[in-house]
Amino acid sequence: MTTRSALAGLVLSCTAISAAYLLAFLPGGAPPWAAWGLALGSAGALASMIALGAARGGRVRPVALAASVFVFLLVGGAFGAALLLPANEGPSAVLVLGLPLRTAIVLYGIGVVPMLVLPLAYALSFDRETLSDDDLERIRRATREGDA
């Protein structure tokens, strides 16, 4: 994946969100399916920003790419499940880890799972994909030479 693909993903995500917002201006308000534009658009925007930020020399490195795909699938999937599954949050609600099913998918899926995965992925790939001692020394040397 390249910076160009990440940017394309970001523009596409913004377009999906724009469509959802435009539908809200229709007489009678947005149709229920308009929420899909924001759900997938938000997931795509965050995933694309991760890929864009993690790219070095125009290419996204493997762990960051996996993190970006993971965020898109997890956020898009959790919001999608909440939109697709039937509502059952009344007295007969089935609770998962103390919350009704759809709510548990959203709150634990988006609010907790990435927190356990992403920081570790970032830390474990940092030396190889983000900034090694050699990278830092090379940049500092180039800066000194530029100043001189």
Add this chain to the structure above:
Amino acid sequence: MTGWHLLQAAPAVVRQPVIIGIAALYFVVVAAIGVWASRRTRSARDFFVAGKGIGIVTLAIAAMASTLSGFAFIGGPGLVYTAGTGAVFIVLSASITNTMGAWVLAKRMRLLGEARGLMTVPDAIGARFRSPAAQGLSAVAILVAVVGYMATNFLALGLVIDAMFGTGLTFGIWLAMLVTLSYTMTGGILAGVYTDLFEGLVKTAASVTVFWFVWRAGGGMEGISRAITAVDATFLGPWGKMPALSALSLFFVFGMGALGQPHVAHKFYMLRNPRQLKWYPLLMSGAMALTLLLYVGVGLVMRAKVAGGALPPLVRADDATPAFVLGFTPGAVAGLVFAGVIAAGMSTVNSFMNIGAAALTHDLPRAFGRRVGEELRWGRAWTLVLSLAAVLLAQLPGTLVAFLGIFGYGLFAATLVPSLAIGLNWQGATREGAVASIATGLTLTLGLETLAFFKAFALPTGVTVSGLALLLSLLVFFAVSWATRARAASQLDADVRMVMDA
């Protein structure tokens, strides 16, 4: 506004010796840090970027402390009590945004700061696009948001101090300003960062402790859910009491907007060793998760207590936290929470005082091709002027102050996300795109929020001013950069390109 209705109605409940003692101890520690830091602040570099000598643990906890204002302890739980799960969408993306911020901003801001000796967020935008106009416009956006945020936080702090010490609201507001000003003006961001560290620890301790009492009082998450779902089938639905579009809109604004918060991005300059960034997402996410337990837990347990008939409905939603800690926790925990609320307000205000002063001392003069001599002295003077302006604004009618505080986050997002977060990662972006997007974000946010305030216009359900302004600012940035793409390469200095490729 922050709901101290309950506290003001029953001051004797609040003014227990243990609660006042803990709050007073908090002020003593903050004052001691201020004195310590003021002795170490000798230059503008010390004042604005803490001498670039901060460690990663301090940085992460200070960033968390300045991110989570008093809203996380008062307004947020109140919103959860009212809107249910929908209110959680404001903080839901925090599980992603801290790591995303590390990938998108942290390394590049830190390396660019070192290569160019930068001190402010508008500095980075100016250097990226070689554009004094972009630097100046972003400084104006920051200034507008900062004064509103400061006024709102001074009012909230004044209400807390009045409720606890019986000072009267006006004196409470002035006292909050004087305490925060005293350490920010003398010790600059060095004092700010170390008081943020202390305040962050207080907030985290308060949140974790309260959550334990929430768990016990509600019978665990299942007990809370059963009590609520028995009487209300939508409160604990995936979007709570909000339409799906509104909840998702919050997720978009707060998810993407996290990349445009200058009081967080600015702190990346201060890190002593950029290799320590490796641990930033882990520390920041962990600290934030613990501190947000109170935000989510208190609103839910109070709703469960009301649903189960154990408590009458709250007169005001913002009373959720004071009512819970006074009714269900010992006095020492209540004292810790009230100290945490003061900490939340002060840690946010001191960061804004500093970046506001930097905009006036450093960024705006540079936008006009001038440099201020003795930036340290001017930085202190502008800190004083901004604080006085914010305190005077804080004494305006409450709804107007709330209005000033509302659009801060959205204004930062709409003006800074495209030019800063995308600009530092896309070599095809142009200065024309940056200037156009900042102007779009500034104009739309101020214009639409003002029209909405005067009820001259209302957006349809599910569309917020901050969401619309951020979206249009992004689209303008892409469109104008694409239209002027032939100029992109010539607007990028070699050292900036090297940092962007790193």
